[in-house]
Amino acid sequence: MAIVKKFIPIDEVKAGMKTAEVVFNNNGNVLIWEDVVLDELTIERLKSIGVREMAIHIEQPQEISRRAYVDSPERFKLEYTLDLNKTKKMFQTIISGGNLEIEETDTIVESVFQKVDSNRNIIDSINQVRSIDEYTYYHSLNVSMLCMIIGKWLRLDSVHIKNLVKAGLLHDIGKAKVPLEILNKPGKLTESEFAEMKKHSEYGYLLVKNNGSISTEIARAILTHHEKEDGSGYPLGLTGDKLNLYSKIITVADIFDAMTANRVYKRKDTPFKVFELMQHGSFGVLDPIVLNTFLNNVTTYYIGSQVRLNTGEIGIVVFINSSNMSKPVVKVGERYIDTSISNIVRIEEFI
Template sequence: MHKKRFIISVDSCKPGMRTAEAIANRYGAIILYENTVLDEHAIEHLRNIGIRSIPVFEESMISVSGVDQDWAITHDGQSFNIKYEQDVHAMKKTLTDISTGKRLNKDATDQIVNTMISRPAENRNMIDAIMQIRTIDEYTYYHCMNVSMLSMMIARWMNLDEAMVKKCAEAGLLHDVGKAKIPPEIINKPGKLTDSEFALMKRHSEYGYMIVTEDRNFDHQVALAVLTHHEKMDGSGYPMGLTGDRINQIARIVAVADIFDAMTANRVYKDKDTPFTVFQLMQQDSFGVLDPLVLNAFLHNITHYYVGSRVRLSTGEVGEVVFMNRMDFSRPVVKVGDRFIDLAVTKSISIVEFL
């Protein structure tokens, strides 16, 4: 039986509570393992390194004298955070089941997608969740959830109808389902893959298509998006080398969401990039790779959410993003103390860390 988990603020943590997953610092290093019983020292350490909330097991929270659930749960986006963690767990079970030979559970994926699209006013919470530090070994499960949320947002920003919004969310959730058929030692390999390993890794989109099409209740356009989300507009992608006019719209949307989440996450083989670095790469280096209409809708909308972000500059100074430059989203205007630095003008200074 699955133990219930709650997202709880570190300030509300009490000795005796147990962590419901491994806790990592901003660099991806594990500092507390799942099932760790918290003590005063561990709680203080979490607070000192800037971790604001953690998942704990419900029964350990209730067993601690004087702790009330409604008081303990983080009040900022509390219901979203709880549901997000539950959905990630459901996706983990889905992929684990597939890796052991079971069929894809459409009821489980429908429940995740239907809940997500029924809460259209939570973009802020979704983007905050996407930017959280996640444990590297559970990257795939969080990535599926994040790509689903981003795909849904892009579809809405493009003013697509709600039927298409749902298909995009579903395709985003399932785009990497084929990785359940790839050996974990390849998925989690810290170094560069060999040619044969990379060839096998690339087959995840084909495996995903076969898994999804086993159930005729899945929309075929969703299945095609799972198959073709690594195709590129200029025909240099895989598995079929399709050009842009032959890649369906859902796959083009998932491709943008997939690249953004992958580049802003810690991976076993690379450190995460700041969102501003990713904006630069997507805006300047994506010609021939991504659909420009999809990319334009994504960048012009998601960048709004980074106004107010705290960043560290290459000078060592910490400032606040106050304005996004549309011509180069990677170089916003940053307020440092009483000064305003326009990074589009002051080319010698750049953002090196997202705080």
């Protein structure tokens, strides 16, 4: 038998079942964590506060047994490296003057899509050390995976989720048309260089728009993934009502992965710093439904993380407050430090 995740109505949930995802209330507060064995009292409480369905670990016949090795960290790392090399080849073919090889692209999409339930491995891969000079390849693959899990958290169907994988993978494909001396410049871009860099979304759109294997919705998302809800983005200055859902999802995934990565011109921020900027600094810029869905889910995977405080102490994150996700409660030895109320202690580094 293989263990899979399945959403089932609360009336069908039985004592002894184990949760497969965190359950939140309407305010974004955690009601029950992932991997908790349920009892009758807990189930009744969840019913009483309006929970209608939840994700449960279910045993299924061995016909889907390939999931067992896909979810293994070792297998995931191996396949991630293979997909990364294929992504690099996809870009280099275009840099060399070739066309987008859609069969090779679809191979990567299928490989990513089979990991749809590998949330923990995906989050861990985002946090890994990356080669700075190959940032674009890592970023494209990571954004495709983040788009996939955001789509899942939004309860989209498998067709839309697979489209999101492809859109995320190709969102920066236009950078293959940007000169490498601009793309990998270690210092600040000049005004003209920045103007050229900003054309990558248009270049990407032109690369895919006439490809019959890429839908209009995906092509449009590639074109508009730097647009913002308030119309302050580029290249068209569109407002949120003119953007499709794929574009809104890519924007959130793109920002999170970019800010948590070392770049040629800046060092990465800690995930907690990024949570702060996204939660409190993106009003009117990011779609609130997509953003809150992402933050309410992704932050739970950082509980148990080791962090270094500005005091030099090493601690473990034990609780994340949904109203202030960047300032969790950290356990140091036998002490609990609530960084949201401390004027002195803050997280310096994610370990």
